[in-house]
Amino acid sequence: xxxxxxxxxxxxxxxxxxxxxxxxxxxxxxxxxxxxxxxxxxxxxxxxxxxxxxxxxxxxxxxxxxxxxxxxxxxxxxxxxxxxxxxxxxxxxxxxxxxxxxxxxxxxxxxxxxxxxxxxxxxxxxxxxxxxxxxxxxxxxxxxxxxxxxxxxxxxxxxxxxxxxxxxxxxxxxxxxxxxxxxxxxxxxxxxxxxxxxxxxxxxxxxxxxxxxxxxxxxxxxxxxxxxxxxxxxxxxxxxxxxxxxxxxxxxxxxxxxxxx
Numbered sequence: 001x002x003x004x005x006x007x008x009x010x011x012x013x014x015x016x017x018x019x020x021x022x023x024x025x026x027x028x029x030x031x032x033x034x035x036x037x038x039x040x041x042x043x044x045x046x047x048x049x050x051x052x053x054x055x056x057x058x059x060x061x062x063x064x065x066x067x068x069x070x071x072x073x074x075x076x077x078x079x080x081x082x083x084x085x086x087x088x089x090x091x092x093x094x095x096x097x098x099x100x101x102x103x104x105x106x107x108x109x110x111x112x113x114x115x116x117x118x119x120x121x122x123x124x125x126x127x128x129x130x131x132x133x134x135x136x137x138x139x140x141x142x143x144x145x146x147x148x149x150x151x152x153x154x155x156x157x158x159x160x161x162x163x164x165x166x167x168x169x170x171x172x173x174x175x176x177x178x179x180x181x182x183x184x185x186x187x188x189x190x191x192x193x194x195x196x197x198x199x200x201x202x203x204x205x206x207x208x209x210x211x212x213x214x215x216x217x218x219x220x221x222x223x224x225x226x227x228x229x230x231x232x233x234x235x236x237x238x239x240x241x242x243x244x245x246x247x248x249x250x251x252x253x254x255x256x257x258x259x260x261x
Contacts (some may be wrong), residue, residue, distance in 0.1 A: 041106040041114055046091030051084035053096050058085075064149040088114055088147065109142045122195050131196030143168075144194070162187045166194075177252025181259060183214060184251055211241045 040048075055062035062085075065071050071084060086092050094104040108114035112134050116123040125131065132139045144165050145152050166188045167174040173184075183190045191210060192202045199206050205213065217236075218226045225233045235246065242250045247259040255261065 039117065040087050041090035041117075043090040043094065043104070043106065045094060046104070047093040048086050049092045049096055051086070053092060054085045057100055061148045068147065068149050069152040070147050108147070109140045111137075112141055115141045125193070125196035128196035128198055130198070130200055130202050132194065132202075134195075162189060173251040175252050177249075178254045179257045179259065180252050181250060207239045208236055208241050 051062065051065070065084065070088065088106070088108050089095075090106040092105065095101065098104050106114055112123075112126070126134050134141065141147075163174075163184070170188075173188075175184075188194070191204060193204050194202065197203060203210055212227075215227050217232070220226055223233055224231050225236065235241075238246075241247050248261050249256070249259045253259045253261065
């Protein structure tokens with residue numbers, strides 16, 4: 001029996017439909033980039049002049065901005081153009097005309113509200129009990145993130161690693177230590193939620209539950225729970241693994257491989 005192709009009725013319609021479908025796929029596969037649309041800050045009396053106008057004074061930032069995550073931001077609505085810098089700083093016409101007067105432009109470093117326009121989830125995290133004091137204005141988003149260069153999330157401040165960004169303020173945790181805590185090599189965010197947490201010290205989980213995410217326990221008897229090669233059944237009910245007499249030097253120790261002082 002000769003196989004028959006399914007009937008699609010008006011074949012010309014299907015030719016057009018498949019043509020549009022494959023044409024769209026072809027455009028996407030040829031490097032079409034989806035940009036994030038945002039509503040830029042509004043400055044009374046200011047219009048948008050484009051990032052090229054910023055380059056005259058901010059040459060270094062303009063050059064590095066080509067590699068930045070934020071370089072893929074566009075305005076929305078009437079401002080649906082590649083406005084780059086003005087996505088966060090607002091219309092730049094008054095700033096250019098004034099020769100760079102700081103009061104004519106939005107400074108996201110002075111207030112996190114500009115960042116929260118896009119990063120709504122982070123505003124919620126900064127409202128939790130244990131957090132970096134960003135809402136209070138003691139710390140700004142730009143203290144940890146460089147919006148003008150590279151991956152704003154993973155790279156931290158410019159070329160610094162995640163840990164190096166944290167160590168700028170938390171120097172005591174940097175080391176070097178004779179006995180390292182391997183979790184620190186994975187990054188501070190392995191244990192801490194950097195924007196905010198319901199747990200003290202901005203920890204991702206409470207008490208021993210945090211440590212047990214990596215240090216697996218094995219119950220080998222009614223009165224025996226092994227973590228590593230030691231029975232911890234009498235220690236786990238105490239709450240934290242870093243309580244007095246246990247693993248107080250949680251970031252690293254110079255005297256004990258079991259992370260004790």
